[in-house]
Amino acid sequence: MFVNSNFKKKKTKLSENGTSQQQSMNMKEKGLYGSSMIRIETKNLYVKYGTTIGVNNVSVPIYNGNVTALVGPSGCGKTTFLRALNRMHDLSRDAVVTGKVLLDDLNIYDPKVNPVSIRRKIGMVFQKPTPFPTMSIFDNVVAGLKLVGIKDKKFLNEVCEKALIQAALFDEVKDRLNNPGGSLSGGQQQRLSIARALAIEPEVLLMDEPTSSLDPKSTLKIEDLMVELKKNYSIVIVTHNLAQAGRISDYSIFMYLGDMIEFGKTKDMFQNPKDKRTEEYLTGKFG
């Protein structure tokens, strides 16, 4: 309880800071595309597996047009938190989510809200590539459109090409779009999964260590993509790679043992961490 109340205070302070700094940065520093608008906000979010607590009372804003990185040691609840943002825990009988996740003021855990419609707005890319095994590359990319009844071939072609270009895969596969998705290499499959997530044009993109199975070159392409994508999307990314978080994210959330320890602008947090645990993690003393 003590820890929690501490966080609340810290959180409100930080988000105020974050907002004002964000605005000034927009105008002066890097010319970031983001705005101060909050896209997603969690309020007292808990995720419990039986008696184990995966995410412990996290309240944090996700800003529009920015990349927010979730960092922390293994098992700290980053992925659990991320999956709570598009109701991915619904499938699991053990996981219980309480608290609110507000997407533009709509609580996505409201009983009246259909998770399917939420997931079209909040897309997700997983740690491991997940091409649909029986589908061609083309069908994989447009699966999210074709399987909900969109049949306009010309439109699907355009979407497919655009998504593949965005995911930096088009040049490699443009001559074999009818080959099975499983025929691609691991890194290509991951970019295919990203293209598939982009094809439905979500507003928020959740990425769970999207580059952990990629070689450095593909990783770089995906990082470039994220910087490019944040013009139109809000991105939340889980990463173990602190250098990556430093390179691409505007905001960072540091989690430890299910608690959110610190939230703030990546630059500030990485240079002047406010909490001792954040500092120790960032300097490699644990994790």
Add this chain to the structure above:
Amino acid sequence: MIKPKKTLKQRNIKDRFMVSLLVLSTVVVLVPLLIIIAYVIINGVSALNWEFFTEELGSPSRAMQGRPTGLIHTMIGTAVVDFLALIISIPVGLGAGIMLSEYPDHKLNPYLRIINDTLNGMPAILKGLLAFALIVKPMGTFSGLSGGFALAFVMIPIIARSTESALMSIPWTIREAGLAIGLPRWRVVMSTIVPAAKTGLVTGFLIAFARAAGEAAPLMFTSFGNNYFPRHWTGMIFGPVDTLPQRLYSLAISPYKEWHAMGWAAGIVLLFFVIAIFFTARLLTRKKVY
């Protein structure tokens, strides 16, 4: 290097002993099977001739007087009844299997599992009785259709279980990927999981089919048996019809020597029919995606 307690030689002897035990169990499994196959062939091959595959059985006098007699009506009847069983059981078994595997959170799921396992363990003859009560009684006649239902009761729990395991072999991440692009759950199952598990599913159908094709008990008071072709082909569905396992039984308990030989021959046909199905299932399993 830390030395094990026993010498290499000792351990080698133990290793060989264990392997020989495994070989022994393999032999124990294989020998009865080979004996059965050999015995059936030796006893039945004399009755296998051209007429066996072209003529209907008729009365016992035919066989005793050496007139042409055979089991073609039985083979066709088997095909009809088994086919009916297949088209009844596949949709039901598939649906139950999908429920078991894809909706673990559904409140009916645990009950379905118990009922399915009970049905699977239930004696086949009771399934025949069930079909008798449900279909033969109201229709007022034995029929191929009721036989189809009786065999379907044998197949449904097997298909449900094999469907469940075929679907479960598809990584969970594929389902999450489908949901993550905003597809409804049933759509994810139908368009990604079921196609990926296709070979596993078909293998399951075939195994259930082979199992049901050999059942005589459920057919005793459903399809009943018939020494002749029905006058019209619809009689195969709506009237009593012959099937191989049940005909094998009737021939075997008959007092006629000639019919005993035909019973063995029916055994050969049934045996190779079932082996052919299992063999096809084996071939399909090799081509699995997962």
